[in-house]
C-alpha cells in the first residue's frame with residue numbers, strides 16, 4: 058500500500074478542477090496542470106528497510122518522515138503602542154518571541170535520524186514520543202547544519218519504524234525581524250507597531266522548526282499569546298480567545314486545511330475590520346478603516362471570489378477570508394490561505410486622493426491572490442522549480458476575474474499586453490530559463506527566490522493563454538480526444554507534447570512570413586545570438602498561427618517542425634493585400650514579414666488603423682522595435698511603425714511606442730538622437746494632447762478607463778518632449794497648489810504626472826514643497842505619487858540629496874527604497890548617480 062500523503066489527495070483535487078473547467082473551454086490548460094501535477098505522485102518506496110546508515114541529505118529533506126499536523130504556540134512580547142508621556146514610564150519595546158511546536162508525523166521508512174528545517178530561533182527541550190506506545194524515544198543529540206540547508210538534525214539512539222506515528226516537541230525562542238522577513242515588526246505613524254509574517258518561500262523555518270518544503274503538507278493548529286489590546290489573525294477562524302491576566306491573552310485558531318508551510322500566516326495588531334458578507338473581512342489601520350479606505354476592496358472581494366467559485370465549480374474551502382492592508386510588506390501581496398496580506402497601497406482606495414486608475418491595480422491584485430486560493434494553495438507545485446504553475450495560473454485567471462468584476466475598466470487587454478511584454482523582454486535574453494527549470498538548478502533559497510520572476514508570472518500566464526485560446530478553437534470534442542492521447546503519452550498531436558516545448562525550453566520563436574511565396578518558418582528569438590549556439594534548441598512543436606488579411610476574417614494555420622509552413626497567398630498577392638499574423642496576440646511569439654508586407658501594414662495603419670485589431674496595433678510597434686534590436690529588421694522600419702500614432706487615440710499603441718522609444722533613446726548616443734527624437738515626438742503627440750485638452754485644462758478626465766490612461770500618456774509625452782502648452786499647464790496647476798498650500802485642485806488621475814512634470818520643469822522650491830507634502834501626508838496614494846515625482850527633477854544635486862534620504866528609514870520606508878532608487882535611475886539626469894549609489898549601498902538597498 059502506498060503511504061498516505063497529501064499528494065494523492067492533491068491529484069484528486071486537480072482532477073475535479075479539470076473536469077469542471079473543461080466545460081469552460083479550458084481543457085488544454087488543465088491537462089497541463091494535471092500532467093505537471095501527475096509527477097507529484099509519490100514514487101514507490103523501497104519495501105525492504107535499509108539497514109545501512111544513509112548519508113546525510115545535501116539540500117532537500119529525505120522523504121522518510123511525513124508530517125501530518127503541527128500544534129504551535131507562539132508568544133509575542135511586542136508592544137503595539139509606546140506611549141511617550143511625561144509621567145508615564147514607557148516600557149522598552151522588545152522583539153522577543155518564544156514558543157513551542159509539536160509536529161505529528163508518520164514514518165514511512167525506518168530511520169534513526171530526523172531532519173527538519175530551523176533557521177534562526179534557538180531550539181531546545183526536544184521530546185520525541187512513539188504515539189502508538191506513548192513511550193519516549195531517546196534523543197542522543199541534536200545539531201544545526203551550518204550551511205544553506207538549514208537542517209536541524211536529531212540523532213536517535215533507536216530506530217523509528219516504518220508504519221508508525223510519532224510526535225516531536227521542540228521549544229524555541231527568537232527575535233522578530235526588522236527586515237520584513239519571517240515574523241517581522243512594522244512601525245507606523247508615531248510609535249505604533251504591528252507583527253506580521255511573510256513565510257514564502259523558505260521563512261517558515263525562521264519562525265518554528267518544521268518540514269519546510271511545499272509538498273510536505275500538513276494541518277496547522279496555531280495559538281498566539283499576545284498583549285491585551287491587540288487582535289491576532291491567522292489562516293483559520295478563531296476557535297477560542299481568552300484573557301490570561303492583566304497583560305496577556307491568547308487566541309487559538311481552528312485547524313487549517315492540509316497545506317504547505319509557506320502558506321502559514323498570522324498578524325498581531327490593533328487593526329479594525331471592514332466587513333463583507335460571508336465573513337470576508339478586510340483589516341486596515343483604524344484611521345484608514347474609519348475613513349472608508351477599505352470599502353472598495355471589501356466590495357470587490359466577494360464578487361471575485363464568487364466568480365472563481367462558479368468558474369472552477371469548486372467552493373472556497375475556508376470558513377473565513379481575511380485580507381489585511383499591512384503598513385510594510387515585501388512583495389506587494391501574499392496569498393496565505395485564509396489570511397491574505399497586502400501592502401497598504403495595494404488594497405486601500407482613498408476617495409478624492411487615489412487616482413481613479415488605482416482601482417485597476419487593487420482589483421488586479423485581489424484577483425491574483427484569490428486565484429491562488431485554488432491554484433497554489435489547494436493545488437500546489439511539488440517544488441519551487443515549477444512555481445510558474447502557481448504564478449502563471451494565478452496571473453492568467455486574474456485576467457478573467459478582473460474583466461468579470463469591473464468590465465467597464467476594460468483592462469483585460471492592457472494587463473495581457475503588459476504581461477506579454479515583460480515576458481518577451483526577459484525571455485529574449487540568453488540568461489532566461491525555462492518555465493519548468495531543472496530541479497538541480499533550484500536548491501538554495503536564493504535560487505528559489507530567483508524563480509519568482511517575469512518568466513514564472515508573465516510567460517506562465519501567456520503560455521496558458523495561448524493554450525486556452527487554442528482549446529477554444531478546436532473545441533471540447535477534440536479536447537476530449539486529446540485528453541485520452543495525453544493518457545497514452547504517445548499521441549503525436551497531443552497537448553502534452555505541444556506544451557512540453559513551451560514549458561521545458563526557454564525563449565520563444567519569431568515567425569517569419571514571406572507573403573511573396575507564402576512561406577512561414579520559425580526560429581529562436583534572441584536579442585544577441587552572436588555567441589549562442591542555437592543548435593542546442595529544438596524548434597517549437599506546433600505553433601498555432603491565427604492570421605487575418607485585409608479581405609478575410611481570421612483563419613488558423615499550424616506551423617510545425619516538419620518544415621516551412623505555407624499560407625495561401627494567391628488572392629492577396631493579386632490584390633496587394635496585407636497579412637496580419639497572431640491576431641489579438643494570442644500566440645507567444647513575435648512575427649516578422651517581408652518588407653513589402655510591413656509596408657502594406659503600415660499604410661493600413663496610417664489610413665485606417667481600425668482595420669487592425671487594437672492589441673495588434675500595439676504589438677506591431679513592439680515587434681518592429683524588438684526585431685530591430687535583434688538586427689532582424691532595419692531600424693528605420695521600427696521608427697516608421699510609430700508614424701500612425703499622430704492620429705491614434707488608443708492607449709495600447711501609444712504605450713508600446715513610448716516604452717520602446719525610451720529604450721531606443723537610452724541605447725543610442727543621447728546627443729545624436731535625443732534632439733531629433735524630441736522634435737518628432739512633440740509633433741506626434743500634439744493631436745493627442747489637444748484631444749484631451751478640454752479635460753486636462755479643466756482638471757477633469759474622460760469616462761473611459763483606457764482613455765484615462767492615454768490622457769496621462771499624452772501629458773507625459775507632451776511635457777517631457779517640451780510641448781510648451783503642456784509645461785505651462787503643469788507649472789500653473791502645481792503653482793496653484795503651492796499657493797493655496799492646502800486645497801489641491803488637480804484631478805487625482807493627473808496628480809502623478811503633473812507633480813512629476815512640474816518638479817521636472819521646476820527648481821528647488823517645487824522640489825521642497827513636494828518633499829514637505831510627502832513627509833506630512835498620511836495618504837498612501839499621495840505619498841507614492843510624490844515619492845515618484847521627487848525623482849523627476851533635472852537638478853542632479855537634488856537627486857543626490859534624495860538618494861541620501863533613502864538611507865534614512867524615517868524618511869523613506871525600507872520597502873520603498875529599491876523602487877525610489879529605481880525611479881531616480883529612470884531619469885536621464887539620475888541614471889549615473891543611481892548606479893553609483895547602488896554600488897555603494899547595495900546591502901541596504903537590496904534588503905527591502
Ligand SMILES: *[C@@H]1O[C@H](CO)[C@@H](O)[C@H](O)[C@H]1NC(C)=O
Nearest residue numbers: 140141142143144145146147
Ligand atoms: C505629572 O506629574 C506632576 C507631578 O507629579 C503633575 O503635577 C502633572 O499634572 C502630571 N502631568 C500629567 C500630564 O499627568
Ligand SMILES: *[C@@H]1O[C@H](CO)[C@@H](O)[C@H](O)[C@H]1NC(C)=O
Nearest residue numbers: 139145146147148149150151
Ligand atoms: C529601558 O532601557 C533603558 C536602557 O536600555 C533602561 O535604562 C531603562 O530602565 C529601561 N526601561 C524599562 C521600563 O525597562
Ligand SMILES: *[C@@H]1O[C@H](CO)[C@@H](O)[C@H](O)[C@H]1NC(C)=O
Nearest residue numbers: 130131132156157158226282
Ligand atoms: C507550549 O507553550 C504554551 C504557551 O506558552 C504552554 O502553555 C505549554 O505548556 C507549552 N507546552 C509545553 C509542553 O511545554
Ligand SMILES: *[C@@H]1O[C@H](CO)[C@@H](O)[C@H](O)[C@H]1NC(C)=O
Nearest residue numbers: 487584585586587588589686
Ligand atoms: C553579445 O554577446 C557577446 C558575447 O557574450 C557580448 O560580448 C556582447 O556584448 C553582446 N552584445 C549585446 C548587445 O549584448
Ligand SMILES: *[C@@H]1O[C@H](CO)[C@@H](O)[C@H](O)[C@H]1NC(C)=O
Nearest residue numbers: 584585586587591687688689
Ligand atoms: C543569429 O544567428 C543566425 C543563424 O543562427 C544568423 O543568420 C544571424 O545573422 C545572427 N544574427 C546576429 C545578429 O548575430
Ligand SMILES: *[C@@H]1O[C@H](CO)[C@@H](O)[C@H](O)[C@H]1NC(C)=O
Nearest residue numbers: 470603611640641670671672
Ligand atoms: C480580438 O479582441 C477583440 C477585443 O478584445 C475582440 O472583440 C475580437 O473578437 C478578437 N478577435 C479575435 C479574432 O479573437
Ligand SMILES: *[C@@H]1O[C@H](CO)[C@@H](O)[C@H](O)[C@H]1NC(C)=O
Nearest residue numbers: 571572573574575650651652
Ligand atoms: C520571399 O520569397 C521570395 C520568393 O521566393 C524571395 O525572393 C525573397 O527573398 C523572400 N524574402 C524574404 C525576406 O525572405
Ligand SMILES: *[C@@H]1O[C@H](CO)[C@@H](O)[C@H](O)[C@H]1NC(C)=O
Nearest residue numbers: 652688690691692693694695
Ligand atoms: C534602412 O533603410 C533605409 C531606407 O530604406 C536605408 O537607407 C538604410 O540604408 C537601411 N539601413 C540599413 C542598416 O539597412
Ligand SMILES: *[C@@H]1O[C@H](CO)[C@@H](O)[C@H](O)[C@H]1NC(C)=O
Nearest residue numbers: 750751752753754755756757
Ligand atoms: C470646465 O468645467 C466647468 C465646470 O465644470 C464647465 O462649466 C466648463 O464648460 C468646462 N470647460 C470646458 C472647456 O470643458
Ligand SMILES: *[C@@H]1O[C@H](CO)[C@@H](O)[C@H](O)[C@H]1NC(C)=O
Nearest residue numbers: 746747748749750751752754
Ligand atoms: C473644447 O472646448 C471648446 C470650448 O468649450 C469647444 O469649442 C471644443 O469643441 C472642445 N473640443 C473638444 C475636442 O471637445
Ligand SMILES: *[C@@H]1O[C@H](CO)[C@@H](O)[C@H](O)[C@H]1NC(C)=O
Nearest residue numbers: 795796797798799829830833
Ligand atoms: C503649508 O501647510 C503645512 C501644513 O499643511 C505647514 O506645515 C507649512 O508650514 C505650510 N507652508 C507654508 C509655506 O505656508
Ligand SMILES: [Zn+2]
Nearest residue numbers: 425429448451
Ligand atoms: Zn502570486
